[in-house]
Amino acid sequence: MDSRKVVCFIIFFFFPQFLITVSSSTEFCFTSACSRGEAIVQFPFRLENCHPKRCGYPGFDLFCNSQNQTIVELPNSGKFTIQAIEYETQNLWINDPEYCLPKRLLKLNLSGSPFTGVFYQDFTLFNCTFDYRGLDPIACLSGENYTVFATSHKRAISFLASECNLIATIGVPVQWTFLEPVLSSDLSGDLRLQWAAPLCRRCESRGRRCGFKSNSSTEIECSNVNRHGLPRRVRYALIVGAGVPAILCIVGLLCYIRGRVKRFGRERHTTVEFTSVAMPHSTITSGLDSTIIESYPKTVLGESRRLAKLDDSICSICLSGYMPKETLRSIPECQHCFHAECIDEWLRIKDSCPICRNSPNSS
Incomplete structure (x- = not known):
């Protein structure tokens, strides 16, 4: 096997194994997102199939669906889309990927998850056989012969209770508190949640980054964000990952050129010998x-x-x-x-x- 074949064999067979070894031994905790415009994902959250386990806190696993939406799955309530994450206040906003949040609110249960509501407002839902002027219907729960309304206003509740069927009264984790009861709502706005642990609020507000101290530790540390945007280990790995194939390609190219030069030399030597034999004394x-x-x-x-x-x-x-x-x-x-x-x-x-x-x- 000549030198060119040896170099090609190394590049195509051993180098991919080398990359797998480097990537498995060096775990990178980049910030990431499912697509442009989606929420930025970093510790304590992690994207499955993107971040290693150590890059996220238990219970903060996210994934991307087929529409490239960022999804969180609550243990007792199912899947919700992440609309935004604010790390300095430790707040997140969620909604229904099927665009019928009121239906999900009827069975919303945050127990078993690391999240709780920031502000709660009680809303009462009614099933009515008529349209009530001044109230916004909940379209995804209404039908041709009935309309569903939601209100937190006492007078509206008293009126609808005598004319419609009561569905339920639920506590909704709203985005902010209302100074006065809400006469009508279609309950389609994002739900605002928060998390208490891990406590990284102060670290993030200082422009630093929370994370585990090591692969085997559950202790949280606050570290400086690298000015160059990448951790030192990542930069070293990228340099090695780009440098090794470049060196191998250069070696392969030099071997190829050397082989071509030697072949050209042999051909020229044969031609010279033939010419010297044909015309030993330059006699035509x-x-x-x-x-x-x-x-x-x-x-x-x-x-x-x-x-x-x-x-x-x-x-x-x-x-x-x-x-x-x-x-x-x-x-x-x-x-x-x-x-x-x-x-x-x-x-x-x-x-x-x-x-x-x-x-x-x-x-």
């Missing part, structure tokens, strides 16, 4: 006519590389061995054989056999 002599040369018998060499009148396995002109399927030409007077292209070129310059120096009959 007249050779045979092309029609005479073409009249000399030609033979295609078989797989056995044997001919009845073949005395040697090497062409005396180019000094290369005969190979199967090559065309040989013999001089009738002396029966000496040569490569057809070699003897044709020779006889155009010299009118004698290269071996016995006898001149063929030019007639």
Whole structure:
């Protein structure tokens, strides 16, 4: 196996394994997002299939759905889209990926998750057989013959209780507190939640970054964000990851050029030898006519590389061995054989056999 094949073998077989080893031994905790415009994900949150386990706090796993929305799955309430995350206040805003948040609110249960509501407002839902002017219907819960309303206003609740069917009264984690009861709401606004642990609020407000101290530790530390944007380990890994294939490619290119130069040297050496043999004293002599040369018998060499009148396995002109399927030409007077292209070129310059120096009959 020549040097070029060895280098190619190293690049295509060993280098991918090297990258796998580097990536598995060095865990990167980048900030990430499912798509442009989506919430930025960093500690204590982590994106599955993107961040290692140590990059997120337990219970803060997120993933991207087929629409590239950022999804959080609450243990007792199912999946919700993350609309925004504010790390300095430790708040997040969620909504329903199916665009019917009121239906999800009827079964909302935040127990078992690290999140709680910031502000709560009680809303009472009614199923009515008429449209009530001044109240906003909840479209995704209403039908052709009935309309669902939600209100926190006492008078509206008293009226609707006598005219409609009560569905439920639920506490909604609203975005802010209302100074006065809400007459009507379609309950489609984002829900505002917060988390208490891990406590990274002060760290984030100072422009620093929270995270685990080590792969095996559950203790939280507050570290400076690298000015260059990447941790030192990441920069080293990227330098190695880019440098090693570049070096291998350069070595492979140099080996290829070296092989080409050596091949060119051999070809040139053969040409020089042929010229020196053809014209040893720079004396120009007249050779045979092309029609005479073409009249000399030609033979295609078989797989056995044997001919009845073949005395040697090497062409005396180019000094290369005969190979199967090559065309040989013999001089009738002396029966000496040569490569057809070699003897044709020779006889155009010299009118004698290269071996016995006898001149063929030019007639």
